[in-house]
Amino acid sequence: MAKILVTGASGLLGSNLVLEAVQHHDVIAVSHTHPVCLEGAETVLADLSLPENANRIICQYAPDWVIHCAAYTNVDQCEKNPDIAFRLNRDMSRWVAQATKTCGGRLVYISTDAVFDGSKSGYGEEDIPQPNNIYSQSKLDGERVATEEDPDVMIVRTNFYGWNAGEKKSLAEWFLEHLEEGRICRGFTDVFVKLLLVNDLVDLLLQMMERKCEGIYHVLGNDCTSKYGFGIQLAQVFKLDERLIQSANLDQIGLLAPRARNLCLDTSKVSNVLGREMPSVETGLCRFYELKQRGYPKSLKSLIGEKNYEGN
DSSP: OEEEEEESSTTHHHHHHHHTTTSSSSEEEEESSBBBTTTTHHHEEEEEOOOOOOOHHHHHHOOEEEEEEEOOOOHHHHHOOOHHHIIIIIHHHHHHHHHHHHHOOOOEEEEEESSOOOOSOOOOTTTTOOOOOOHHHHHHHHHHHHHHOOTTTEEEOOEEEEEOSSSSSOOOHHHHHHHTOOEEEEEEESEEEEOHHHHHHHHHHHHHHHOOOOOOEEEEOOEEEEEEHHHHHHHHTTOOOGGEEEEGGGGGTTTTSSOOOOOOOOOOOHHHTSSOOOOOHHHHHHHHHHHHHTTTHHHHHHHHHOOOOOOO
């Protein structure tokens, strides 16, 4: 049993990670404003972008692992607010990495496939990133400073969906809401990704930690699909009307920040380390469906308490 501290514990990855990890590990769930209330997990509210808070909390609990999920992920808001993006995605990562190293733990830094510009397919871990917006640059800077502070850091570049404990909807939840309500929605036919169900990502992270992995890993789904194609497969799994999903091109939407069009990264490194293929889109969506049937989304949302930040 390991002691695991999760930052960003009320977010999509953080909340699912806490819910799974608490079954076999001691878990400290750190969030900024919304407490994660789960029997067996220690709840901490703190702003880790303040270096003194990161050091105090991480050294107080002295975890074996820190999984740094906290980040500013709204791509267009990052473009509007670069100072906030770099403070939360770069500077906070430095403080967390520094404190983890000082206090004797190991760090997992959750990064993004978007550190690449999407000008080709099949990026490997050795390829040189080329960010094309503020969000991706700030996350790449987070990788850099985390590695400077802790050369043994495990960096995980990923792209995931799933049931969210908070109000923000993942791509799958967004498609599903429109389909269940009979509303037309659009999916990009010119944006290609390898999406991974967050629950599968949690399983993979815990396996990688057991193996004490270090360095950069691309941890994504096995299938390269357009976002439109992903929506169609989701409609088929849930037996909903796929005709409600209309095809669209990225240029039609008028987004503020540029986006990469092909982020189908090579996942052979992590597959070789773990001795398994990454989950397919169909496998992930079937599990996503089964979780709904079991009442998992309701259980997950019950973890998040009312906003309660006192500035610690």
